[in-house]
Amino acid sequence: MFNLANQTTFFSHHLPKNVIPRQIFLPEIQTIEIFISIAVFVAIHSLMQRKQHGLPVWPVIGMFPSLVLALRGDMYEWISSVLCRTNGTFRFRGPWLTTVHCVFTSDPRNLEHILKSRFSNFPKGVYFRDTMQDFLGDGIFNADDEVWRRQRKTASLEFHTAEFRNLTTQSLFELVHSRLLPVLEESIKNSVPIDLQDVLLRLTFDNVCMIAFGVHPGCLRPGLPEIPFAQAFEKATEISVLRFVIPMTMWKVMRFLNVGTEKKLNKSIREVHEFADEVIRARRKELSSYSGENKRRFSDLLTVFMGLKDDEGKPYSDKFLRDICVNFILAGRDTSSVALSWFFWLLDNNPAVKDKIFSETCGIVGERDESNMGEDRGSVVFKPEEVRKMEYLQAALSEALRLYPSVPVDIKEVIEDEVFPDGTVLPKGEKVFYAIYAMGRMETIWGKDCREFKPERWMKDGRFMSESAYKFTAFNGGPRLCIGKDFAYYQMKFVAASIIYNYQVKVVENYPVVPKLALTMYMKYGLKVTLNRRTG
């Protein structure tokens, strides 16, 4: 029979001599038992909620433990697995009294609803604006309503002018032939692997600075020098995204005290802004020395916006001009280069696709008239009309973006109570994350082979066939469809074709390739490759 007195004696025999045995009373044991029973019940109940809600829901802290665990691994794969379990939509419940609550979706019907049918009810919203305000200010990515509309209209018009097209293609041509290929040649000469992601980031950074500012920071040149502005820009995007997973009050307090990640963010943003302010000052000075028609020789966005007036008929402030440029750099810098990095990694794993792209480029060069034949391989420059003909390459790039979209997750906020087409109820103020990365991994959207890299799924009768923007959302959709989409395809095709036509690219064996948590889908450790010149 259970005897409490005997139990106490048993314990006292086994205690070191100098420890005075403490009496354990029945009520105390009962309290412990009750406490353990409650804990077990709560744990079982919370874990059982995983079936209904996709994740365990704990009292007070909600699903936060799962998020913390996910942050230590691959966040995008984690979101995808939860969305696959929950048929494409789930509600994330964070700790009580925090802002970490939202809905995740990857259902194309919901995406069409958000991005097109009910566009005005799903702005970027206060939460996104608050989180990104320090870095992006009132620039196009961070703006809604009139502030967004005005920038969108002006930029869209400018992107379609002949001067702008000339500026972008000319700058790209020079970057590839006078910078990229010499840098790649240097790595062959020195027989050292090269970080292709770093090289591509430098290329698109120089290219987009030309588009936004009309200046060339010179990131891509032999020796690959460190450019403080580019480094600060990267740090600022990386740290800004952390604000989405830290409770708002916490990062606001850290910002106020200027400590931890907020201190680093503050420093990086200051450096980005100082660079932009300097360019703006120099441009104003330069423009004031020109008159009339001479001003037309600048077709970058900064100069275009400098010539416009706000609602009150006043020229835009330097701060607003800075925001516009910083946002365009963010839009055009990382997106194409990280997409190209994933593309080259996928080609390394799929040599048959690489061979097909090489054959396509050779076929196009082969169609040139006799006078151009016999050109040295390195001196072949693809013309815009030839780049447009590379349909299989376009399919392969689209397939890479389907699996590794440059913007893996995007966010909107609901203004008025709403119901998604899949029945999910969204109260006013709810934050909605649409998981573009997860969409590429949904069998319900792309079929059983969704995780395979198959450019052929984009080809029909030998021609590239695009997909609905609500199924393939790498470039967003609806009124906020990426302004730079056509240019981005041109840029990626030109760069990819120039590399593949000239070199065999091989990823260094066993090189770790994993995504990094940032606004855009960087490879955490870059992409180390070796190059061999093609001959013949």
Ligand code: HEM
């Ligand atoms: C592979 C390359 C690219 C991809 C995957 C891409 C993707 C996207 C996505 C997903 C958005 C929506 C972002 C949001 O609203 O939160 C977007 C917007 C935008 N993109 Fe791109 N982009 C690419 C290249 C470019 C380039 C090269 C430029 C310009 C030089 C550019 C300019 C813009 C602009 C200005 C917006 C804002 C549109 C708006 O809010 O109205 N993009 N892009």
